[in-house]
Amino acid sequence: MHVLVLGGTTEARRLAESLAGALPAGARVTSSLAGRVASPKLPPGEVRVGGFGGADGLAEWLRTHRVDALIDATHPFAGTISFHAASAAAAAHVPLLALRRPGWVPVDGDRWHPVGTLDEAAAALPALGRRVFLTTGRMGLAAFAGLDSLWFLMRSVDAPDGPHPARMEVLLDRGPFTLDGERELIHRHRLDVLVTKDSGGDATAPKLAAAREAGIPVVVVRRPPVPEGVPVVGTPELAVDWLAGLRR
Template identity: 60%
Template sequence: MARPLPAVSANRCVLVLGGTSEARALASALVSRGVRVVSSLAGRVAAPRLPEGEVRVGGFGGPAGLARWLTEHGAAAVVDATHPFAERISDSAAVASRDSGVPLLRLERPGWSQGPGDDWHWARSLPEAADLLPGLGERVFLTSGRQGLSAFAGLSRLWFLARCVDPPEPPLPPRLEILLSRGPYEVAGERELMLRHHIDVLVTKDSGGAMTEAKLVAARELGLPVVVVRRPVRPAGHTVTSVDEALIVTLEWLNR
């Protein structure tokens, strides 16, 4: 039997950090239950998908600024639903929660799991991923985001197809084609893209989720090696892996 959701106290604010699909789903679920939600977006994407409720864009001025915001706005809870690789804001949220006394919940989707037929090569960072590439292939499909392309700028002998939401800034690899695109993606389309560009190695971060998982399936079907960058270590704290879990915990905190 499903666990019943608690009633909601009116006029209590929840700050949701992040522009992920999980952040948008949680904001929608809370708003539908009468909760005042403020979603904070970093502002790194030119045309982000906006969640329901109130939206603010830009930083807080570090942990002290975030703690001040939580106190001044009477926040009852803060949910860190940022991207698994958004380290700075997660660190700030942990410090701000401690200093303000506002409880912090981390909502993080599970990472991807290697399965039969996968040829994965794990790296601890993008520079380490770049070091692995010369021994794995010559035509690289980069899906690690526009902000990390500088790590591959020195690989002049390799050709890169980099898929990003917004155009990247230099330094960039000299042999580079940019594909501006936003998921979700399907396996057939990913397979066709890799074949058309003669891709022989894929690079990705362990972001998890279904929106971009199709590239891993396509790489497996084509027998391509995949370089996977591990997630950074997160501050210790209360963590859940689904929107439903986050909703239950947040509503309980609202009614304390």
């Protein structure tokens, strides 16, 4: 059996670790990383880095490498690759599963402002605050480039490039983050609004609790849908169960 995991997330890495001991002798796991992070944490097993050349290229890779199961464990906001995976899996007749960590849910005290896109997030900001904690990653900063009256603390794993806000400080850091650390950032930089994608998971969730405690609004970009018809599970353990069902 050959399993291809479209990865780059904590869940994908945990899945590769689980499969290393769960698959029968002779089975293979290949993790595919997009290559957008300079120094990714590599999962066990075979690893490939880079794109496939669209849905057609991925379908050809599935056929050429005799892949028996495809698991899309990419970031909830990876978007395009998930639809390429659905098209490629259908063309190559390979079973496909989406592994998505559950999204965040607001609790009492949260001041969330859900939006559909980064452009909508940028449009909402001037009415909400002046000092922005921007945690949507280095991609898509152009959406905020015209907000010259606002100041941004932009946190990401790698340094940004391309258009970005004129008044911006960059903080290079990688989660998991702590509640105390997020509190200190909000206090030290006098941040009065947070912008985040609904990435889900525990690694970056402390910023939501810190914002709640500080009483500041949170602009939350909703995650895109999984392609229609693709089964979805929320944990690596359930993905392992799905694979076991294919082998029966």
